[in-house]
């Protein structure tokens with residue numbers, strides 16, 4: 367079992383090189399280098415060995431929902447700098463350019479095999495999908511939208527945790543998203559989470575673990591604390607495969623592991639099971 | 644360039660006025676009163692309930708039913724311990740999943756018997772360990788938040804020392820949030836922030852200034868409802884003044900909250916948090 371080291375390598379590898387005209391990805395699975403756009407056009411999957419790269423949010427939407435059905439809301443929302451944190455504004459600006467995203471999550475409505483749903487997709491290429499006020503607010507908005515329109519809600523999670531540069535305001539998003547989703551749940555509406563690599567920290571400790579159904583992509587890092595923090599705390603090697611999707615499934619913490627190529631079918635099935643009354 | 648100048652300016656100003664790092668160190672002082680000290684002084688007839696009925700009992704979270712004046716209340720407190728022995732037994736105040744599961748049990752009983760809940764927050768953070776992960780640390784904090792978000796009885800949370808990250812936040816989703824003057828509430832420890840962002844954990848002081856984690860910062864943000872001033876020489880042997888001030892705040896709050904119908908109370912709690920959009 368080499369799952370853990372692989373997924374970590376994939377993460378490191380996917381840190382994009384700087385001034386290259388054509389961005390490259392290095393596959394931790396087979397060791398090959400490739401052009402990022404080619405890998406992303408192939409569901410962000412390595413064409414040589416099938417290892418999964420982190421998938422940009424708009425690619426995810428393209429792969430999951432019915433073609434042309436996605437209507438994005440709150441596209442322009444962007445982070446303020448509530449603490450005047452050193453370097454934060456510059457950081458946000460460069461992340462925007464790098465990722466072609468306004469923030470770490472996109473939200474909207476769409477259909478999946480004709481079934482209407484609200485959807486949120488986090489993007490770990492934008493500041494590791496960290497949750498600040500805008501990410502939190504957009505989850506609150508889409509939960510409210512789904513509640514008002516009596517829609518199920520699918521959230522693709524990918525996050526390094528709460529965003530430090532917005533301090534307490536980031537932390538509070540755990541409470542705010544929890545409340546918005548509790549209100550959705552009280553109306554007997556379905557909430558499905560898809561956990562992708564990596565899902566950690568404040569996102570795991572709030573909405574990522576609150577779904578009626580929680581599925582995960584294979585070999586994803588999922589946990590509360592990051593592996594390095596735990597290693598430092600326990601001063602010991604971590605067990606093989608620790609904090610992978612497979613490990614969480616074994617511990618009874620998630621429902622199912624679904625291959626990326628099967629996600630659309632699986633989500634359609636789940637929606638179908640919950641929509642007939 | 645302008646950015647850097649600005650930030651130095653802001654940092655220096657905050658440092659002089661507030662000394663956030665001093666407050667963090669104060670919040671961690673060994674002889675600072677802890678949950679058990681407050682429980683002994685604020686309440687009477689304390690009946691401690693133990694265990695999560697599933698895995699075990701976590702001494703880092705104390706749950707009890709007790710009298711506050713003539714109100715039966717549920718008390719949930721994070722306990723760090725004073726002596727080294729106590730601290731080790733309490734895992735230095737870092738709860739495991741079973742602690743939060745016990746706390747959820749206490750919350751549900753409070754709702755069943757229409758008892759107000761009083762939470763005493765004091766933790767450097769939820770424990771980061773192999774077993775904690777195995778038993779679903781993230782999941783249980785998420786469930787704790789959900790339980791507090793929907794609880795049909797009043798909740799008062801008081802940050803008495805360290806408000807460390809998600810482990811503290813789990814007990815803070817309340818109708819009224821009170822902080823002691825030298826407590827802090829932060830997304831990450833100043834040391835953690837310094838080592839991740841500044842690549843140097845010795846810059847914790849600078850991180851503490853930038854994180855805006857003091858009680859007065861949080862009052863400015865309207866995240867905390869009241870700040871209790873700490874008298875000179877405040878420690879666990881000299882805490883009567885604080886107990887009196889806290890008691891007065893709790894009493895006033897309970898009088899107000901217990902008049903509100905449970906459904907309306909929850910609605911107001913939701914409005915309060917959903918209204919916090921950051922600056």
Ligand SMILES: [Zn+2]
Nearest residue numbers: 393396412415
């Ligand atoms: Zn490969």
